[in-house]
Amino acid sequence: MSETAAPGGAIRSVLATDCGSTTTKAILIELTDEGWRQTWRGEAPTTVEAPFEDVTRGVLNAAMEVQELSGRQLVEDGGIKTPDVGGQGVDLYISTSSAGGGLQLVVGGVVRSMTAESAMRAALGAGAIVMDAFASNDKRKPHEQIERIRQLRPDMILLAGGIDGGTRKHVVALAEMVAAARPRTRLGGGFNLPIIYAGNQQVVGDIEERLSDISDLQVVENVRPVMENENLGPARDKIHDLFMEHVMAQAPGYDKLMGWVGVPIMPTPGAVGLIMQTIASQKGINVAGVDIGGATTDVFSVFEGKFNRTVSANLGMSYSVSNVLAEAGLPAILRWVPFHIDEKGLRNRIGNKMIRPTTIPETLEELKIEQAIAREALRLAFIQHKEFAVELRGVQQERTIADAFRQTGSGDTLVKMKKLDLIVGSGGVLSHAPRRSQSMKMLIDAFEPECVTEIAVDSIFMMPHLGVLSTVDQEAATEVFERDCIVYLGTCVAPEGEMKTNSNVLTVQLTFPDGRTESRTMGPGELWSLPAEHDPGVKAVLTPLQSNLDVGAGPGKPLTKTLRGGVVGLVFDTRGRPIQIPTEQSVRVPLLEKWVDAMDEYPTAEGQG
Amino acid sequence: MAAIFTPGLTVTEHHIVQKTRQLPLEGEVMVSVGDMVKSDDVVAKTSLPGKVFPVNVANQLGIDPGRLSTYMRKKVGDSVTKDELLAETPGIMGFFKSEARAVVTGTLETISNVTGTVIIQADPIPVEIDAYINGRVVSVIESEGCVVQAMATMVQGIFGLGGETKGLIAMAASSPDEVIGPQHITADHKGKVVIGGAYVTIEGLKKAVEVGAAALVTGGFDYDEIKELLGYEVGVAITGGEDLGTTLIVTEGFGQIGMAPATFELLQKRVGKRASVNGATQIRAGVIRPEIVVTFDDEEVPEELVAPPEPVGITEGDLIRGIRAPWFGRIGTVSGLPVKPIKVGSETTVRVLAVDFGDGKTALLPRSNVERIER
Amino acid sequence: MNQPRPVPIKLAALLLLWVLTLALPASAATVSVQAPPDNDGLNLDVSWTESTDPAGWGVLRAEAGSSEWTLLKLLPGDAREHSDKVTTDVWNHPPADEYQYKVVALRAPVLLDEIEESEQVATVLAAGVASEPGTGSPKGSFIRTGLKSKNYGPLVMLLIILAVGVMMQKFTADVRAGKEVFIRRIPGIDAIEEGIGRATEMGKPILYVPGIDELQDIQTIASMLILGQVAEKVAEYQSDIIVSCCIPIVREVADEVVKSGFYQAGYPDAYNPRNTRFISSEQFAFCAGTNGIIYREQPATNIYLGRFFAESLILAETGFVNKSIQIAGTAEATQLPFFIAACDYTLIGEELFAVSAYLSKDPRLVSSLKASDWVKLFVVVCLIVGTVLTSFGLPIINNLFAISGG
Structure with a gap:
């Protein structure tokens, strides 16, 4: 390649x-x-x-x-x-x-948690925004579904449903519903809406009969040929092709641009996904990435080779900032604000940020509020991602008698925080934070990494470029990624498990490359940060002091590992998972201040110009 | 950090306004290029397809979907009235018949022999588009609409709620700093575009809705109150579809903030004239701001004023307003444009400008946190 | 059984006996018969007085008004009382309303070993002097007061029942007031919806087997409750459900349950009565028939909930070979291992009864689930503590639950 x-x-x-x-x-x-x-x-x-x-x-x-x-x-x-x-x-x-708002898709499937989800995964993986997902069991009556499709005006529709040789009735009903809606493209124009059919291959004839007249119907392999497996590649590639042929071809100047490029133009998030997958497979690690923008937040993850992407369409830092407030609620945002603030005033400030999205925080107080909102936006986006990135549902399980009392369900999230090796953040609020420690703390607070996790940010949002490059030259892409794209902030160590608040939590013994040693015993609710180099890293022995706490070697077991630092260094976090923040303001504010000081997050009051 | 988006709002007395009037789907355009139209004139019309009602007739009859067509009494394309017989089984010697009737008046769209579903499309809903402003049709978009152009006073707001409306301009506030409460709104304001001052209380706005004012223009409004007003929060700034009764236009921002004197004076100057108002706001790609358009119609417009305003950057001596704390809403004069980026309180290094807020003190503000006020 | 006894004949017989006894030499004993306190209504205590000890006593019993005497026991001469259980087989021989007893003071010890049973009474009567018969009625007591015999059992039971009632009231009120009641996640139940989804995608039906026991069996009842909810979900997905029944009446009930499920979901038109089937009342004929359905119609999901016996593994294996997702649940401990081995998910024992509450979140069901959990906890604690104490010779807990007279 x-x-x-x-x-x-x-x-x-x-x-x-x-x-x-x-x-x-x-x-x-x-x-x-x-x-x-x-x-x-x-x-x-x-x-x-x-x-x-x-x-x-x-x-x-x-x-x-x-x-x-x-x-x-x-x-x-x-x-x-x-x-x-x-x-x-x-x-x-x-x-x-x-x-032009990216690639917007509507997807349809038979069962929401099965083929509709597979279709969604294919669309999101291709870098699209999924405007809505239809399914027979989405609790909407057909006429409501039809109304909704009419309103949406997507760039294209991806229809899945049924395994090969599976249901005919439901898939045909879906096609009839789409046909009745007579959907039109977002940008108008005289051409038919592209519809990709990636469902039961035995009913292609029925689908063609119903959809080929009213749309530009494209048939590809089933996204879910059997219940046990997904086959997202063909649908994803077709989305890319149609993105070029239909959507891009209409956007002004793109016909010329397509003539210049050496490889096809990709939707930006699709390219970011590619570089994530390349990095994860080359280094053999599990990666989670986030790109927080003004309007949307994209979350990517690669766990054990399985790639997932979600778009939280209305979680962002400017156009959608009020929606973060609406979804998270004011108390959730306020719990990260280390000072008292008038609530009505805060709401108006957030509203004004929404209507004037390009302003930047001038005062320290504004910056703290903005970063508090960012934490919630990241947290909510990551929760949505974890709910979506799950194992396939509807798969036959094999059991032995030994499983009698530990039958596990299917559809568990693939995002297992304990196994996460690297978090990469990008987007203005993370990449352009005045201090790197702020980016690191925002990511720790929002993602709540467990055990040992490296944290990095994308310096100048170079990931999309490298994603496309990786289709041509993987080596070049990863080399540039390591050297120029990614800025390692450091490693976060956080014991996982329910924490007793009346005894010590963790003993850390560090041996630095220069032979210097440092050790410390940490109680609950503490944050300790110290500088360390990314290369060659710091040798560490981490001993959990409570029998059910795990730092990666199993509950209560000590772990010996080389921790890689970075621009910020090492952060040891015993605040619990989820992070315990008192609701009482008089207790919360001093605690937040303590954590701020621990990471030298904000300038002190005297330092303020 | 480059300033990539300047939310400079148009507040101009003489402005050539072009309005594209477009149908949601193809239809008939009623005007041709050169026509003079009034704001209420219909320029294009079409019929929206009616709602769609799927009925599983095969199950109602208790038959296999494959045999549905045998028992159908209506064909695809037939029009049906509510409760009309759609299909029936012969039964046994005239007994034990089962039948299916139409649930709505409309047209039979499809008969599916796989699912057994019959889809009835309700009668189309006529849609008409008016000219919105008085003016001349300058171009026609085939089967979709037209562009109407006029010389008008144009005032853009920063945020609005509610859609298009028209009415005569009436003043409720006497100064741009006045706070509007229910006592300022009278029955005379019915159908009018009411101009307020710095802020309108929720009670004041509710009174305006109650008396049936067409629109209310205010400097500031509380973000909190939107939820009380609509029952939900506006999380993403895409508005225009709210069913409020009275269109609300906020010219400055959330909170109590004086209407820019220029805006206020301009609207005051046009009292009693008919204005076309739209609260639709969209702050994402393809920015739409709420607007108040007052056309001049037959009035003479001095030739030299017709020239379109040229977009200019901020220069020394310009009047600006702070649009973010701690200077939010403060108006001052630009006294200097330092070239070198400066580290501000939040430790962000940005390009700034020096502003004299009139109290003798000069402050340095990030360039992206100010907006120029047109004079 | 409850034959009305002709009063004139009864009186005449008594009169005859009285005349007969007058004719005999004066009896030495006066018999009194009483129902003992704290018994289950089957016991009578017979006692008599006599100043001198004969060689032995023979105790005879007959139902009141009958002259069919039965020899109960031969006792030594110093005996003055006998405790009698009037019947041990209450189903076939329920106790009569009244019994008469007499004792025979034997002149010499009698050996009955060689004598045929039918002649024993006559032999005993001939060997001594019979007393006048004394009569008494067996009488059960609801609550035992006989503290001397440590019979706390019924009282403890009553207290437990009351406690469950109070708990249910409280939990129901809690749930209604919107309090979250935690129910442990049961993957098997969550898998039901997944199984329905799988069947929908595959265009195949769902097979539901409600066990092979009669309707009144508690497991079948639980299964019917679950079937209603499953049918509703199936209707929502517009899929098909086949119910295979072994008992005709179960089929009728299942049919109604499925129908109402489809109505509840708002898809009355999708309901198909042909899919609820009676196969056979014979265990293995039913099993073969159901296997046939699995082979021919290849359901994507099989749900076995109810009471199963030897057919469990045959059904589950067939389903496994057919690559169906299988969810089983039974309280029949002997069948559980087979289900666990052959099915994707198995509801173990009591989980079966929790499904309905789990799925419907109905406050009444949820509260009874929670109350019974507390009772179970109590019982488990009693078992452990009781075992330990009894091992050390302190049967305190045992006595708390003892029911029959000690």
Whole structure:
């Protein structure tokens, strides 16, 4: 796969752009003496909307900025100069896009927790936003479903349902329902709505009869050919194809852009998912990632090779900030605020952030509130992700007599916090936090990692670019990811299990690379942070002091492990899982202040200018 | 951090306003280019497909879905009236018949021999689109609508609730700092676009709804009260569909905040004129702001005012308003534009501008936390 | 049994006896008969007085008004009382209303071993002087007061019943007031909906077997309650459910239950009475018939809830081979291992009775579930403590629950 080079041999330089809804970001990746590096970057406003209505203008502007900085000629005759000849031009140009609100899909299946969920997984994995999922058992009457489809106006519809040779009745009913709704595309225009059918292959004839006249029907392999397995690849690829052919083709300038790129343009979240999968499989670890934006929050996870992505459409830091307040509730946000605040005033402040989304926190107090909201947005998005990333349901179990009293149910979440190795955060509030310790603490508070978990942030949102690059050259993508994309913040150690609050929790013994040692016994409700390097890390012996607490070696057992630090270092957290925060304000505020001090999260009052 | 979005709102006395009037789906356009239209004139119409009612006739008859077509008394495309016979079984010698009747008046859409379901589509619902503003049709979008253009006073708000409405402008406040309560709203305000000041209390707004005011324009409003008013929280700023009775337009923001004097004066100047108001707000991609449009119709507009306003960046001497704490709602003059980014209280390093708030003190504000006020 | 006794004949017989005894030499004994306190209504204490000891006593009994005497016991000469249990087989020989007893003072010891039973009474009568008969009625007591015999059992039971009643009232009120009652997650029950979903996706029916016992069996009743909820879910998914029954009356009830389930879900049109089937009342004919359904119609999900016997493994194995998801539940301890081995999920014993409460969250069911859990806890504690104490020779707990007279 890594040898699909541009004409003329191996690739030496790559220009990658990501056309976001507001900004187009370009990065230059070059093969240097020390291997693959991301060398230069530039950005320019996206030009999809009036008055420009041509996405390539933004791309060229961003490329021009890179050209000026790097001295390498990238733009030639109103296009990207390829290939790389003597350090001018690039061998490969690649791009992702989320302009115009991204790819919006409606999915349908027979049973909500089975084929409808498989269809949703395929759509989300392809980088789409799932506007709604229909199923026979979604408790809506058919006419309500029809009304809803009419309102939604998706970019395309993905229909699944039934295993191969399974139900005919339900799948046909679904198709009839869609046909009755006569759905139209979001962007209008004279073409039929693309519908992908990825269900029971034995009823394709019935489906064609009902849908081929009113839509551009595409039939692919079943997403759930048998109850025991999913086959998401074909549906996902078809979504990508149609994204290019239909959705992108209509967006202004994309036809030109498609001619420039070396590999197909991908939806931004789809590309992020790809790089996550590449990293997880190359390092053999379980990864969770989050991208918190203004309107939505994307959560990705790769556990034991299984990739899942969710989009929390209305959890974000600006356009959707009021919705975080509505969903989490004011008390949930206030529990992270280390000072007293008038509630009505806070609501108005959040409302004003929603209607003026580009403002930035000027005072420390504003920053603390914003980060409190971010914690809740991240927490809620992660809960939604855990509920979605589950084992397949409806699968036959095999048991022996020994299982009599420990029959486990199916549909357990795949996201097992104890097994999580790495959390990667990205998005303005995490990547641009004034202090890295703030990003680290936000991620710890929101995700509540258990046992030993490394935490990192994406420095300049380079993951989409690297995702597309990984389809061409995996090695280059992972090299750049490690060296330039990811910023390791450090490692969080948190014992898992119910904690007794009247005795000590954890003993930590550390041996630093320079031979220095440090040890400490921690009580409940403490946070301890100390600086440490990412390489070579710190040797640690972690001994839980309560018999049911687990740091990774089993309940009550000590663990010896090398902990990798980072920009922040090591954080030992004995605040319990879930983190115990008193509701009484007079107790809570001093405790929060103690934790703030422990991580040197905010400047002290004297330090404030 | 580059300023990528400037929420500068249009507040202009003379503005060429273009309004695209479009049907939700294809239909008939009633006007042609060059026509002069009044705001209430219908410019396009169509019929929305009616609601769809699926009925499992096969099960009602107790027959196999495959044999449904044998017993159907109606064909696809037939129109049916409510309770009309759709299908029946012959029974045994005329006894033990079972039958299925139409649940709604409409057209028979499909008969499925797999599921046994018959779908009836209720009669279409006519939809008409009016011109919204008085003006001239400048272009027609085939089978979908048209664009109406007019010279008008245009005031954009920051946030609104409720959809399109029209009415004569009436003043409830005498100054932009006045707080509007129920005592300011009278029965005379029925059908009017009522202009308030700094803030409207929930009681004041409820009174406006009660007397039947077409719209209420205010500087500030409490975010809390939206929930009380609508019964749910507006979590994502996409509005326009609320069924409030009175369209609410907030020009400045949430909380008690004086209406920008320019806005207030401009609206005051147009008292008694007919305004077209829309509360629809969308702050995501494709920004839509609520608006008040007052067309000039037959009035003479001086030639030199017709020139479209040119978008300009903020320069020294401009009047700006703070749009985030701690300067939220404060109005001042730009006294300097330092080039070098500065670390502010939150430790964020940003580009700032110096603002003189009139009390002799100059403050440095992040550039993204101010908005220019047009004079 | 409850034959009305002709009073004139009874009187005449008594008169005859009285005349007969007058004719005999004066009897030495006066017999009195009394129901002992704290008994279950089957016992009578016979006692008599006599100043000198004869060689032995023979105790005879007849139902009042009958002259069919039975020899109960031969006793030594110093005996003056005898405790009699009038019947041991209450189902076939329920106790009569009144019994008469007489004792025979034997002139010399009698050996009856060689004598045929039918002649024993005559032999005994001939060997001595019979007393006048004394009569008495057996009488049971609801609560035992005989503290001397440590019979706390019924009282303890009454207290437990009252306690359960009070607990149920309280829990019902709690649940109604919106208090969360924690019910342990039972994967087997959660799997029912999953199984229905699987069947829907596969376009195959769901097979439900409510056991092979009669309707009045508590497990069958529990199974019918669950069937109602399962049918409702099946209707929601617009799938099919086949109920295979072994008892005709169970089939009738099951049919009604399924129908109302479909109505409740709002899909009365989807209900198909042909899917509730009576197979056979013969255990293995039923088993074979049900296996036939599994083979022919290949249900995606099999649910076995109720009372099962030897057919359990045959059904479950067939279902397993058919690759169905199987959920079983029975309180029949002997069948549990088979179900556990062959099914995906098994409800063990009492879990079967909890399903209904678990699924419906009906306050009454939930509260009775919780109350019975407390009782179970109490019983378990008593068992453990009782075992330990009894081992050390302190049968305090045993005595608390003792029912029959000690």
